[in-house]
Amino acid sequence: MDKVNKKIGTNYSLFNYYGAEDAEHVIVAMGSVNETIEETIDYLSEKTGAKAWFNSGKTLQTVCN
Secondary structure, three states: OHHHHHHHOOOOOOEEEEEOOOOOEEEEEOOOOHHHHHHHHHHHHHHHOOOEEEEEEOOOOOOOO
């Protein structure tokens, strides 16, 4: 991943973590649901005090010229 990030100027990692480190609920997902899950975690944390943690996986498509 370091080589990819250096080449294209990004900061991707294979997994991104979001939420409380002492979470009682864990979500693992990938794809278009990621932003919705982050917003849901923020909402639940604010409104109910729920401790949730989110692990989003990344996939990279190799492009050969």
